[in-house]
Amino acid sequence: MMKKSVPSMVKDPQLVKKRREQMVKGAVRLFIEKGFHRTTTREIAKESGFSIGTLYEYIGSKEDVLYLVCDAIYEEVSRKLTKQLDSSLTGIERLQKAIASFFQVVDEMQDEVLVMYQEAKSLPKEALPYVLQKEHEMTAMIEAIIRDCVTEGVLSLSDDQIKLRAHNILVQGHMWTFRRWSIQKLFTLEQYTALQMEQLLASSR
Amino acid sequence: MMKKSVPSMVKDPQLVKKRREQMVKGAVRLFIEKGFHRTTTREIAKESGFSIGTLYEYIGSKEDVLYLVCDAIYEEVSRKLTKQLDSSLTGIERLQKAIASFFQVVDEMQDEVLVMYQEAKSLPKEALPYVLQKEHEMTAMIEAIIRDCVTEGVLSLSDDQIKLRAHNILVQGHMWTFRRWSIQKLFTLEQYTALQMEQLLASSR
C-alpha cells in the first residue's frame, strides 16, 4: 500500500521534509484547538512560520495538510511503540508490556490521537485506503503478539477471540483520550492500564 | 441538568416540535452523507421541506441543528433501549440482555451513532455539558445493572471494575460502528455480541 503522494512545487527533498514538519507541527496545534474545518489555511501558514504562498508550495490542498498530520501522528505512535517493544520479553509479559506501552504512548499523544480520531473522516478520498491500512497494520501487530501467547500456550483463545482482543486493545487505548472527560477523572493511567489488562488477559475456550 | 434551549421565533409548541422533527430527519440524512461542515443550511431547509427563512424561525444557528440532531439520536437510542429492557429479568441474564440490546440498537442506528461520534465536537459550547450528562446517564444505567449483579452475588467486581466495564460496554457498542470497516467484515452482530459478552461477564476480584 503506497502512501498518498502530496504534491510539492519545491524540488529539494530535504527542504520539503523540513517545511512539512513545521507545517504539521503548526497544524496539529491548531487542529487540536479548533478542529480541521475551523482552521484556515492562513492560520496554518502563520503558525508554521511562513506565508500562505509558501504553504501552497508544499501541498496541493488544505486536505493534504490533514493527511500529512495524520500520517505524522501514525508515524510517531508507531515509532514510540516500536521503541518500547524491542525488548526481548516473551509470552504474557510481552503482551503486558505491549498493552502498557500502547496506552502510555496514547497518553503521551492524547491531543494528537484525538485529532486523528475526530478528523480522519475529512481526509481526501485517496488517503482513506492508506489510513485504513495503517490501522490494520497496528491491529495486526497486536494480534501477532497475542497469537504468540496462544502458540506458547500461556493464553487459550480462538482465532476470532484473538482478532477481537486486538481490536479491543486498540480501542481501549484510544478511549483513554476520547472519553477522557470521564475516564481520566476516575482513574490514573496506571489504574486504567491495570484494570483493562486484567480483562484483556483473561483466558478462555 | 437542563437541556440547552434552542431559540425559536414561533410560539406554538406543537408546531415547533413538528418542524424540528422534520428538520432533524432531513439533517440526519445529510450529516450521514456528507458530515456537518459540508452540509449547508440551505440543504437542510430543502431536505426538511421548507425554506431557509423558515429554518431560522426554529433555530438560532446552524449549530443548533446539530444539537437537535444529537439530542434526537440520544433520545431514540434511550427509547429503544428502554423498550428492550423493561423485561423482568434479573442478575446475569438482565446484564446479558442489556448488552445484547445495546449492541443491537447501535447496529440498527449505525449511521446516526456514527454521526454523533464524529460531529459531537462541533456542538455549540453550551451544549457540551448536556451531552456529557447524557453519556453519563447512559453509563450510569449500565453501571447500575452491573452493580445489581454484584449485589446479587452473581458477579464479583470492585467498584472501579464496575465503572470501567460500563464504559467498555458503551465503547464496544460504539466501535461496532466506528470500526465497522474491519469488525463487520470479521463478525456478524451475533458473533460480535457473543465474543464481547464472554469477556465482559468474566468475573474476578
Next chain:
Amino acid sequence: MMKKSVPSMVKDPQLVKKRREQMVKGAVRLFIEKGFHRTTTREIAKESGFSIGTLYEYIGSKEDVLYLVCDAIYEEVSRKLTKQLDSSLTGIERLQKAIASFFQVVDEMQDEVLVMYQEAKSLPKEALPYVLQKEHEMTAMIEAIIRDCVTEGVLSLSDDQIKLRAHNILVQGHMWTFRRWSIQKLFTLEQYTALQMEQLLASSR
C-alpha cells in the same frame, strides 16, 4: 440550437431577467474599459448595483457573465438590424439597405461589438456552439439577401461567391470597429459604407 442555460438560485423569472440586465449593463461597461480578465467579479457586482453575494445568485461563474454579455449584444444587434430591415425593398436596394444598416448598427454599438470580438475566446466551452450558431445565422441572413438579388437577376454570382460575400460583409462591418484606430481616421461611416458597397455589389461570372 439551445441557448446555454445559466443557473440561478432565484426563482422569479422577472427578477432574474431584471437583475441580469443590470449585470450585463454593468459588465459591458467594465469589459469595454478593461477587458474580461482584468475585470473582477466584485467590480461587476458593484457596477451592477448589488453585492457580490447577489451576483452569484444569478450566475454560476464569472464566465457566465461573459456569456450573458455576448448573448445580449447579439440580441441587440439582431434586434436593431431586424428593425431596419422590415422595409419592403427588393433586389439591390434591399441589399444596399442591409449593408448600410449593418454597418450603422455596428457603428452604434462599436464598443460592444469590439468586446465580443476580443473576449469570445474566453467564453465557457459549452457556450461556443451557441455563439458560432449565432454567427452562422447572421451570415445566413445576409447570404439570403444576396441570393435573392441573384435570383432576381440583378446580381450575377456563383454560390461560392455569394457565401464569401456574406462573410465579407460581416467582417467589413466588424472591421469598422477593430481597425477603427486607422479606418475611422480615414473615412466617415458614410464614406466607408459607400466605398465598401461599391465593391461588394460588383457583379461577375
Next chain:
Amino acid sequence: MMKKSVPSMVKDPQLVKKRREQMVKGAVRLFIEKGFHRTTTREIAKESGFSIGTLYEYIGSKEDVLYLVCDAIYEEVSRKLTKQLDSSLTGIERLQKAIASFFQVVDEMQDEVLVMYQEAKSLPKEALPYVLQKEHEMTAMIEAIIRDCVTEGVLSLSDDQIKLRAHNILVQGHMWTFRRWSIQKLFTLEQYTALQMEQLLASSR
C-alpha cells in the same frame, strides 16, 4: 517609431537575443494553446527551458513576453512576405502575387496570427503605438503595390479606394484565421484566394 525597449538585467546582447528567442518560441505555443491570461510565467519559463528567475532576467513583466511574441510574429510575417515579394513582377501580377503570398503566409502561421489578433489588446500600453505602426507599415506596403498598379494604369482607383483595399486585403488575410471555423470548411486556400482576388482587383472610377 522606436521599438518598445524591453528591460533586461543581462548585458551580453547575443545571449539576450538567444534567450528571448527561446522564450518566444515557448510562449507562442502556450498562448496558442490557452491564451495569454491563462498562461503563467512559470509555464513560460519551463516551456522555454529555463527557470522563472532566469525569465525575469530577460523581461520586466509578463506583458513584455506578449510584446516580444507579437513583435516576433510581425517580424516573421514580414520576413516571409518580403521573401515572396522580391520577384521582379510588375502591375497586376505583382499585386496578385502579393495578395496570394500574404494569404499563404497567414495560412502558414494561422495560430500565430490568431494569437496576435486575440491578445494584442493585452499588450502593455507603451507597446501599442509600435504595434499600430507595424500594422500601418504593412498596410502601406500593400497600398504601395496597389498604387503602382494605378500609376501604371492597369487599375483605376481613387486614393480612398486604394487605401481601403489595402485594409481589405489585410483583413481578408486575417479572417482566413479568425473565421476559419466557417471559411476553411467552405474553401481551400486556393479557392479562397481566387475568389477574394476577383473582387479585390475589380477596377472602377
Next chain:
DNA sequence: CATGAATGAGCATTCATTCAT
C-alpha cells in the same frame, strides 16, 4: 548569470444569517 524558494496581494466563490414582504 542562473536558480528556485518565498512572498502576499488578489481573486472567484461560498454560505450562514437577516429582513422586507
Next chain:
DNA sequence: AATGAATGAATGCTCATTCAT
C-alpha cells in the same frame, strides 16, 4: 408564519514578482 432575495465576511487557492544564494 413562511418565504426567499440580499448581504458581505470569510476562505481556499493562484501567480506575478523578488532576491538571497
